[in-house]
Amino acid sequence: IKRMVDLDLSGKRVLIRQDLNVPVKNGQVTSDIRIQASVPTIEKALAAGAAVMVMSHLGRPEEGQYDDASSLKPVAERLSSLLGKPVRLQKDWIDGITIAAGEVVLCENVRFNVGEEKNSDALGQKMAALCDVFVMDAFGTAHRAQASTHSVAKFAPIACAGPLLASELDALGKALETPTKPLIAIVGGSKVSTKLTVLKSLSEKVDQLIVGGGIANTFIAAMGYPVGKSLYEADLIDEAKRLIAAAKQAGSDIPIPTDVVCAKEFSETAVATVKQVADVEADDLILDIGPDTAKNYAELLKSAGTIVWNGPVGVFEIEQFGNGTRVMSQAIADSSAFSIAGGGDTLAAIDKYGIEDKISYTSTGGGAFLEFLEGKELPAVEILKSRQ
């Protein structure tokens, strides 16, 4: 893949696709991690003498019409303050942008354009006509084949990977393709069904697969233990059994919690009780891994050469069910392994426990991070390969 840093951008019109799809509440950006991550790329292009046009989606608006609620206005303001220079938000841009070297224009939400999500070539061609160089830097949207991530890359005079996309691919490749062993993955979150392909793919690659959250409940049930009223997926119990057996066969392991934190209700004021897995009652909800399990998992992580983390192991947003995720976070932070983490809830946990600086690489991808873990090809990366 061509890389932006290897190109001469002086005097060039450079169109950068970023993933600036950030949470916005009452017209304010509530987490700017993705905007911050895009800044070095824009600064590099400016320093190289380019005129910089940035495009991104925000949310999932209806195509073909402007909608205030999905405007990139709050993003333009934050980007401008992070860059320390004006960022002009352009509402109508698809038919042409007037810009000089050293300036930054943010194109209004790409998803207002008809044909964006259908990966229209007519739209991709128009985007390509805006620039001399197209830079794909939106790792978080690299799993989408859409006009601004895929089609544009077919028609732009030059199409390359931006520094953020390149570093995401390097870090994930290092963790999964050439990991320092043992490789331990932690997959939490609520449902096995949404992460089944990830679990399957990881169970073949890793030395140990630690499951948490609602996902662990399905595995606990698969081992024949009661799960009470807990969130779990009865129809995936056989699948969970197969995964455990397949992992054993491959010489790896999917450990099952030995103790859990239960409550009778899901609320901020619920009383938390630690129980052995065999003692879970019919009206119990399992909301976290227990302290012994957390300690054992933390011990396992000590020996890891590489750690991949996606998804909290308990309902960490509620204090009394946060111990498991806190202990795991601390263990990852203390480990000398190469660690990589991704996904919205995972980043929120990293933020809550203040371990940002202790993770080797924090991915800006949610769905894209998962698809990479699944071993899928990312279409926006594939098209860049074809343009080498």
Ligand code: 3PG
């Ligand atoms: C994300 O937040 O995962 C990406 O920005 C992709 O957004 P999408 O799921 O709306 O395509």
